[in-house]
Amino acid sequence: xxxxxxxxxxxxxxxxxxxxxxxxxxxxxxxxxxxxxxxxxxxxxxxxxxxxxxxxxxxxxxxxxxxxxxxxxxxxxxxxxxxxxxxxxxxxxxxxxxxxxxxxxxxxxxxxxxxxxxxxxxxxxxxxxxxxxxxxxxxxxxxxxxxxxxxxxxxxxxxxxxxxxxxxxxxxxxxxxxxxxxxxxxxxxxxxxxxxxxxxxxxxxxxxxxxxxxxxxxxxxxxxxxxxxxxxxxxxxxxxxxxxxxxxxxxxxxxxxxxxxxxxxxxxxxxxxxxxxxxxxxxxxxxxxxxxxxxxxxxxxxxxxxxxxxxxxxxxxxxxxx
Numbered sequence: 001x002x003x004x005x006x007x008x009x010x011x012x013x014x015x016x017x018x019x020x021x022x023x024x025x026x027x028x029x030x031x032x033x034x035x036x037x038x039x040x041x042x043x044x045x046x047x048x049x050x051x052x053x054x055x056x057x058x059x060x061x062x063x064x065x066x067x068x069x070x071x072x073x074x075x076x077x078x079x080x081x082x083x084x085x086x087x088x089x090x091x092x093x094x095x096x097x098x099x100x101x102x103x104x105x106x107x108x109x110x111x112x113x114x115x116x117x118x119x120x121x122x123x124x125x126x127x128x129x130x131x132x133x134x135x136x137x138x139x140x141x142x143x144x145x146x147x148x149x150x151x152x153x154x155x156x157x158x159x160x161x162x163x164x165x166x167x168x169x170x171x172x173x174x175x176x177x178x179x180x181x182x183x184x185x186x187x188x189x190x191x192x193x194x195x196x197x198x199x200x201x202x203x204x205x206x207x208x209x210x211x212x213x214x215x216x217x218x219x220x221x222x223x224x225x226x227x228x229x230x231x232x233x234x235x236x237x238x239x240x241x242x243x244x245x246x247x248x249x250x251x252x253x254x255x256x257x258x259x260x261x262x263x264x265x266x267x268x269x270x271x272x273x274x275x276x277x278x279x280x281x282x283x284x285x286x287x288x289x290x291x292x293x294x295x296x297x298x299x300x301x302x303x304x305x306x307x308x309x310x311x312x313x314x315x316x317x318x319x320x321x322x
Contacts, residue, residue, distance in 0.1 A: 049088055049089060049090060049091075050086060050087065050088050051085075051086075051087045051088075051089075051318075051319040052084075052085065052086045052087075052318045052319060053084070053085060053316070053317060053318025053319040053320060054082070054083050054084030054085060054100075054316075054317060054318060055081075055082075055083055055314055055315060055316045055317065056080075056081070056082050056314070056315050056317075057080065057081045057082075057274070057312060057313065057314040057315075058078070058079070058080045058081075058312050058313050059078065059079045059080075059105075059310035059311060059312030059313075060076075060077070060078045060079075060312060061075075061076070061077045061078075061310075062075070062076045062077075063075050063076075073109055073110045074109070074110060075107065075108065075109040075110070076107075076108045076109075077105070077106065077107040077108070077116060078105060078106055079103070079104070079105030079106075079116060079117055079308070079310055079312075080103070080104055080105070081101070081102070081103045081117075082100075082101075082102045082103070083099070083100065083101045083102075084099070084100050085097070085098060085099045085100075086098045093128055093129040093130075094126070094127070094128060094129075095126075095127040095128075095129060095135070096124070096125075096126050096127070097123075097124070097125045097127070098123070098124045098125075099121075099122075099123050099124075100121070100122050100123075101119060101120075101121040101122075102119070102120055102121075103117045103118070103119040104117060104118055104119075104146055104147070105117035105118070105308075109153075112153050112154040113154075114150075114153040114154070115147065115149060116308065117308060118145040118146050118147055118149065119143070119145060120142075120143065120144050120145060120146060121141075121142070121143050122141070122142045122143075123139070123140070123141045123142070124139065124140050125137055125138070125139040125140075125178075125188070126138045126139070127178055130177075133179060133180060133181050134177060134178070134179060134180075135177065135178040135180065136177060136178075137175070137176055137177060137178045137188055137190075138174070138175050139172070139173070139174055139176075139188065139190070140171070140172070140173050141170075141171070141172040141173075142169070142170070142171045142172075143169070143170045143171075144165060144166050144168070144169035144170070144198075145163060145164070145165060146165060147164070147165070148161045148163065148164045149161065149162055149163035149164065150162060158203065159203070161201065161203070161204070162204075162209075163204075164200075164201050164204075165200075166198050166199075166200040166201075167198070167199045167200050167201040167204050167205075167209070167210075168197055168198060168199055168209075168210040169197070169198035169199075169200070170195065170196070170197055170198075171195070171196045171198070172193055172194070172195050172196075172225060172247070173193065173194045173196075174190035174192055174193030174194065174225050175190060175192050175193075176188060176189050176190030176191060176192070176193075176225070177189055184230060184231050184232055185228075185229070185230050186227075186228070186229045186230075187226070187227070187228045187229075188225075188226070188227040188228075189224075189225075189226050190224065190225040190226075191224050192222075192224075193222070193223055193224060193225035193247065194220060194221070194222055195220070195221040195222075195223065195225075195247055195249075196218060196219070196220050196221075197210055197211055197212060197218065197219045197220075197221075197286070198217060198218050199212045199216075199217055199218075200217055205217050210286060210287055211284075211286025211287070221247075221249045221251070221252070222249070222250055222251060223247055223248045223249040223250045223251075223254065224247070224248050224250065224254075225245070225246070225247045225248075226244075226245070226246045226247075227243070227244070227245050227246075228242075228243070228244045229241075229242070229243050229244075230242045230243075234265070237267060237268040237269075238265060238266070238267055238268070239265075239266050240263065240264070240265050240266075241263070241264045241266070242261075242262070242263045242264075243261060243262050243263075244259070244260075244261045245258075245259070245260040245261065246258065246259055256285045257283075258283065258284045258285065258286075259281065259282065259283045259284075260281075260282050260284075261280065261281045261282075262278065262279065262280040262281075263278075263279050263280075264276055264277070264278045264279075265277045265278075269311075272313055272314055272315060273311070273312075273313065273314070274311070274312070274314040275309070275310065275311035275312075276308075276309075276310060276311075277307075277308075277309050278306070278307070278308045278309075279305075279306070279307050280304075280305070280306040280307075281303065281304070281305055282303075282304040282306075283301065283302075283303050283304065284301065284304075285301040286301070287301060287304075288300060288301060289301070289302045
């Protein structure tokens with residue numbers, strides 16, 4: 001009886017194994033996989049799953065004086081901003097949001113040029129919708145600038161640069177969860193985030209600028225990251241956009257939190273004429289400022305503020321941002 005049972009069990013297992021590794025079934029599995037990949041590719045290519053849009057703005061101001069008793073300096077200033085988004089949502093639970101922001105501004109005052117704005121910001125986030133308010137998320141954020149920056153107006157030359165393209169450059173990559181109770185508020189929380197700081201200008205790298213070790217062109221930190229975004233219509237023709245980023249390095253004093261925040265008020269005059277007030281605050285304990293001209297004096301981190309008020313031409317295209 002035992003031998004018959006054992007033989008029967010062996011034969012049954014052999015049949016099951018034979019079915020599991022049947023080449024014909026493998027072809028069916030491969031066919032199903034190819035069909036699924038093809039459908040996914042068709043969805044990504046189908047424009048009905050995408051919402052794309054953005055805007056382009058240019059602002060200009062000018063002042064001229066001649067025999068003006070109160071005094072004044074001839075000046076011209078210009079600023080341009082381009083922002084765009086491409087958001088994808090499948091018929092299932094996947095959402096993919098992408099945005100880009102490019103900004104550059106110059107001020108010309110009495111033969112002296114100086115930057116007033118210089119930003120490159122790229123961001124992508126992939127969400128899996130777990131419920132109506134919570135998503136599983138993976139994100140990547142990149143920031144740098146276009147042109148060299150100098151501490152004082154009118155300065156030039158490699159020896160006086162304090163920043164440049166990819167000096168610094170910042171890249172954040174992380175996994176976490178997104179809380180979105182409504183269309184106005186979004187909070188992304190990532191307990192596992194990698195922050196990379198790049199300094200590709202050799203002179204700045206040699207002095208350990210922006211927190212990299214002297215002589216190194218990159219520094220990687222592991223920590224927690226929180227991003228909060230909020231939009232609201234304040235009045236008719238006036239809307240507000242606010243953003244707050246916070247990062248804490250787990251390995252080096254996690255009580256020191258890097259902060260990058262901005263609040264923008266947009267004032268609509270008509271379809272193509274708009275004004276905006278942008279206020280930004282940054283604190284990064286790895287970015288040191290000199291207290292005096294003595295190179296032996298150690299630099300200290302400081303709060304950074306930026307305020308820009310502008311009015312000019314704006315052209316919107318595509319979908320309106322959600």
